Amino acid sequence: MNRFSRHFRPKLYPRGWLLYRPFSTSSNNPHLHHQTSKPSPNQLVDSFTRLCLHGPLADALAVLDSLESRSLHAADPVDYLHLIKLCISAGDADAGRLVHRHLASGGRFPMLFLSNSLLGMYVRFGLVQDAWKLFDGLPQRNVVSWTTMISALIDLELKKDALELFAFMLRDGIRPNMFTFSSVLRGCDSLRTLKAVHCCVFNHGFNTDVFVRSSLIDVYFSNGDSESGYLVFDEMSTWDPVVWNSVIGGFAQFGHGCKALELFRRMKRAGFLAEQATLTSALRACTGMVYLEMGQQIHVHVLKYETDLILNNALLDLYCKSGTLEEAESIFQRMPEKDVISWSTMISGLAQSGRGLEALKLFKLMKAQGPKPNYITIVGVLFACSHAGLVEDGRYYFRSMKQLFDIEPGSEHYGCMVDLLGRAGKLDEALKLIHEMKLKPDAIIWRTLLGACRVHKNPTLAEYVADEILKLEPGDEGCYILLSNIYADAKQWSDVAQVRNVMRGRGIRKEPGRSWMELGKETHVFIAGDFSHPQMEGIKLELERLIRRTSDLGYAPDTDYVLHDLGREQKEESLWYHGEKMAIAFGMMNSTQGKPIRIMKNLRICGDCHAFAKLVSRTEGKMIVIRDPVRFHHFCEGTCSCGDYW
DNA sequence: TTAGGGTTAG
Numbered sequence: 001m002n003r004f005s006r007h008f009r010p011k012l013y014p015r016g017w018l019l020y021r022p023f024s025t026s027s028n029n030p031h032l033h034h035q036t037s038k039p040s041p042n043q044l045v046d047s048f049t050r051l052c053l054h055g056p057l058a059d060a061l062a063v064l065d066s067l068e069s070r071s072l073h074a075a076d077p078v079d080y081l082h083l084i085k086l087c088i089s090a091g092d093a094d095a096g097r098l099v100h101r102h103l104a105s106g107g108r109f110p111m112l113f114l115s116n117s118l119l120g121m122y123v124r125f126g127l128v129q130d131a132w133k134l135f136d137g138l139p140q141r142n143v144v145s146w147t148t149m150i151s152a153l154i155d156l157e158l159k160k161d162a163l164e165l166f167a168f169m170l171r172d173g174i175r176p177n178m179f180t181f182s183s184v185l186r187g188c189d190s191l192r193t194l195k196a197v198h199c200c201v202f203n204h205g206f207n208t209d210v211f212v213r214s215s216l217i218d219v220y221f222s223n224g225d226s227e228s229g230y231l232v233f234d235e236m237s238t239w240d241p242v243v244w245n246s247v248i249g250g251f252a253q254f255g256h257g258c259k260a261l262e263l264f265r266r267m268k269r270a271g272f273l274a275e276q277a278t279l280t281s282a283l284r285a286c287t288g289m290v291y292l293e294m295g296q297q298i299h300v301h302v303l304k305y306e307t308d309l310i311l312n313n314a315l316l317d318l319y320c321k322s323g324t325l326e327e328a329e330s331i332f333q334r335m336p337e338k339d340v341i342s343w344s345t346m347i348s349g350l351a352q353s354g355r356g357l358e359a360l361k362l363f364k365l366m367k368a369q370g371p372k373p374n375y376i377t378i379v380g381v382l383f384a385c386s387h388a389g390l391v392e393d394g395r396y397y398f399r400s401m402k403q404l405f406d407i408e409p410g411s412e413h414y415g416c417m418v419d420l421l422g423r424a425g426k427l428d429e430a431l432k433l434i435h436e437m438k439l440k441p442d443a444i445i446w447r448t449l450l451g452a453c454r455v456h457k458n459p460t461l462a463e464y465v466a467d468e469i470l471k472l473e474p475g476d477e478g479c480y481i482l483l484s485n486i487y488a489d490a491k492q493w494s495d496v497a498q499v500r501n502v503m504r505g506r507g508i509r510k511e512p513g514r515s516w517m518e519l520g521k522e523t524h525v526f527i528a529g530d531f532s533h534p535q536m537e538g539i540k541l542e543l544e545r546l547i548r549r550t551s552d553l554g555y556a557p558d559t560d561y562v563l564h565d566l567g568r569e570q571k572e573e574s575l576w577y578h579g580e581k582m583a584i585a586f587g588m589m590n591s592t593q594g595k596p597i598r599i600m601k602n603l604r605i606c607g608d609c610h611a612f613a614k615l616v617s618r619t620e621g622k623m624i625v626i627r628d629p630v631r632f633h634h635f636c637e638g639t640c641s642c643g644d645y646w
Numbered sequence: 647t648t649a650g651g652g653t654t655a656g
Contacts, residue, residue: 081647115647116647116648119648123648182648217650244651246651249652309653310653341653347654374654375655411656412656448656
């Protein structure tokens, strides 16, 4: 929220309300009468032209002052245009206002292109009230005046007002151009509005303009309609890198990493040079799918942009999210410029890999010599405390975040605190915190507490919590699954059956657990109980070998992690074929000396697989990295970086 | 004189 938007709400009036209002003059200003020498009028006008073009601004203003005191004007109105540009490049809003006053005085109203230029200047300086006053008083306006104001309102997140202004513009009979549409589109925050504006784009024949198309693509994606976004891209061949990047960025941002990378390859095949923005999107796509090797290939292209901050941040995130912390730390050290995102990414990265103490140490360094922490930084800090079991540190930062960093705790911060207290077994305190929240607790927060109820085996509280979740999100499959797990832990089989019945009755199905890993250019996916992998026979043999080896070290299947009321042998067998275990066996079969096995999961890792992975890392002398949706587990020499606390 | 694409959490 910009400082202007708090105080400024434009009022829009119907057509015909505008009346010419003369601007106040500033001819009484004593500062404008200090000229001592008396150059000839021609000399003054000539030097004004020269100074407006090349500066310095102060001299140009002094001559403007002399011109005004002698009732002279520039030879060419374009001189004033140059002067306004000079004010903009000097960042001098007061000088701009002075020029405005000069143009408005002397009975000569500025020409429209000069008014528009002044409008643009005010907008650029964030002085929207000044811009609005000027716009309001203009005797006539053209498409540029309207577009400038519409765009300014959108920048202030006043999208509704911007669209209203657009409607008034059309009602005034002003024909929008491609500039207007690329702005107006950014103001569409619902699919309905977007489709209406899209029709308007067609009717005015601007659907081929690259600026308009990239805005259309971008806004379709951000309104959740990636299909229409792709259609806009695909309906004609595109020779503009930004349009390519809009669609690649859209897919990368909204969870279709494969599609984004496919388009990235198509773009390169079409002969385009991938520049910073495209490479950043491609990296984001790799990060989303934890395609480390693909990301490393892109890293090579990034080298020539090694000083680009955003690109480095994306790279940092890739290495953090793929659990390659050494590489991330090395990039972080080398980055010539670091912003709050760089620091926050690194802090969260350390936290997710179980290095909570180091994350807090880095946060202390950030406080001493880095940028001011923001909302997300504190989420990372609390996450670090929660996953490292640092209850007191977490309490301290949560209590003092407002005072120390002027950040109000938001639902994510509460979520971390509930997680922190819940993990530490302080379920009552976590519940009390939720009840005391100023905000309305969302389903995520309740789900966090439900997770803690499972770890600390509390079916009574779990029932209450599940009830709260289902009030908010009646179709939440995760809630049913967790509740049934909690009942299964407590061996309350009739309750398990009841939950399953309700699920069946409501048509709710469990999302299957998937584990996957990259091997060369392929991704291998493993789902519990699914034996369709072409190398399944080998995987079964390898798994049996690993189970034999780990049994010697005391591995015994922990059947608490099986949901159903099966016999012991059946339970053990269903544990053997969890996706993680099949992926570990497959990873061992195809492993390269010295390289860790990297596995990704769509659900949290189960306790039995966690114990198994620890032992395999010891018997086989192999590092295993498993990423679940929340954090990393680095298994090495029989222990895990999470310290069995997750 | 007005317009488009990239990075951090859960």
